[in-house]
Amino acid sequence: MANIYQQMESEELDAAIEELEREAADLKAQNLALDMARGKPSPEQTALARPMLDVLNSSTPLVDGNAIVDNYGTPEGLPSARRLASEILGVDAENVVVNGSSSLNLMHDLVTHGFTNGVAGNKPFYQQGEVKWLCPAPGYDRHFSVTAHLGIKNVPIPMLEDGPDMDMVQRLVEGDPSVKGIWCVPKYANPTGITYSDEVVRRFAQLQPAAPDFRIYWDNAYCVHAFGEKDDNLLNIFDALEEAGNTDLVYEFGSTAKVTFPSSGIAFVAASKADITEIRKAFAVERVSSEKFSQLAHVLFLKDLDGVKAHMRKHAAIVGPRFALVEQKLTDGLGQTGVATWTHPHGGYFVSFDGPKGSARKTVALMAELGVKLTPAGATWPYGDDPNDSNIRIAPTYPSLEDLGKALDVFVVAVKLVSARLARE
Ligand code: PLP
Secondary structure (H helix, E strand, C coil): CCCHHHHCCHHHHHHHHHHHHHHHHHHHHCCCCEEECCCCCCHHHHHCCHHHHHCCCCCCCCEECCEECCCCCCCCCCHHHHHHHHHHHCCCHHHEEECCCCHHHHHHHHHHHHHHCCCCCCCCHHHCCCCEEEEEECCCHHHHHHHHHCCCEEEEEEEECCEECHHHHHHHHHHCCCEEEEEECCCCCCCCCCCCCHHHHHHHHCCCCCCCCCEEEEECCCCCCECCCCCCCCCCHHHHHHHHCCCCCEEEEEECCCCCCCCCCCEEEECCHHHHHHHHHHHHHHCCCCCCHHHHHHHHHHCCHHHHHHHHHHHHHHHHHHHHHHHHHHHHHHCCCCCCEECCCCECCCEEEECCCCCHHHHHHHHHHCCEEECCCCCCCHHHCCCCCCEEEECCCCCCHHHHHHHHHHHHHHHHHHHHHHHHC
């Protein structure tokens, strides 16, 4: 359906553009310097975890069961940290490795392991000719960078309202042995905020890949990140695998980057018995054992899943009003215009916004001129190539509520102006 600018007669449209240009000039004169670009917690949120910095001191016993914290050992992670990670992911602690402070780093390590040494005894990817990776889009730009960096061909898959287009996923995974992996953010996806339906999870679990070295990279980064009354329910992929009689298919990742401190949280990976054995062997080449003070501090601070949930409720009290403000400003500013749609997540860090075809780059550029930084247009697609040039990722958590409100007011004007100009072209 035509939007309001497309429905206007040319004089009316010219007048609307003139008025919007005046509003944009007024905003520019304010010399704003605002940032809605990256999904980072606000300083208020990271402050919530500051007490964690006090749980370790020179008299803290540096043991964890039989594990020693202040020396090499337990490369799979401290037993208590594995238990905590296993509760967060809903898996058996035996199948978890806690390692380092970045889950993206673990994903990178495992793609690289497949590339240089091969998965499950198969030839390394680099010896297999062209290798492909499925990339539900819009998706997380840093996922796409990991595979692109190794020369793996990223293949975009449409993201639907309940998850990736599973007919296409199934066709490619089951029909093409050069497909070795897929990036998934199954709960509060980056950037659409949707949670995969039970049917989508079951279809993933039932896949019969053409390639024996195909794995699903199940990045459950936002599994405890609800910010409203309602928390979406994600079917446990390992339960679904068991139900399907399938195994050795999924690597699941998580971290406390957005629970405690980004870059200084703990990261973990879970997989089947055979896969986690292989992962532990691969990691053993990289390091003797990983950093454990942070693991101990996390356990002493968060304790268990209930502790994590209680802590996340404090985040929700800060984050929830920001997302409510996005919804309100977009509805008030654009709701009646027909120029845009956007997502309405119950958790996570992003709202995915779609303007008219051909508008995203122009809107992001105009926003920069008006003093508001956004994620580059196209970043949510493999190779930065959004076929419609319509998608913009809104990251509302970092700015203060006041700054966010101002940034959204600018955004509404920018989207209207770009849409009106497009209607004139
Ligand atoms: N996975 C997703 C989906 C993310 O959105 C992010 C950060 O934005 C990360 C992983 C990064 O996590 P980490 O800091 O544990 O590497």
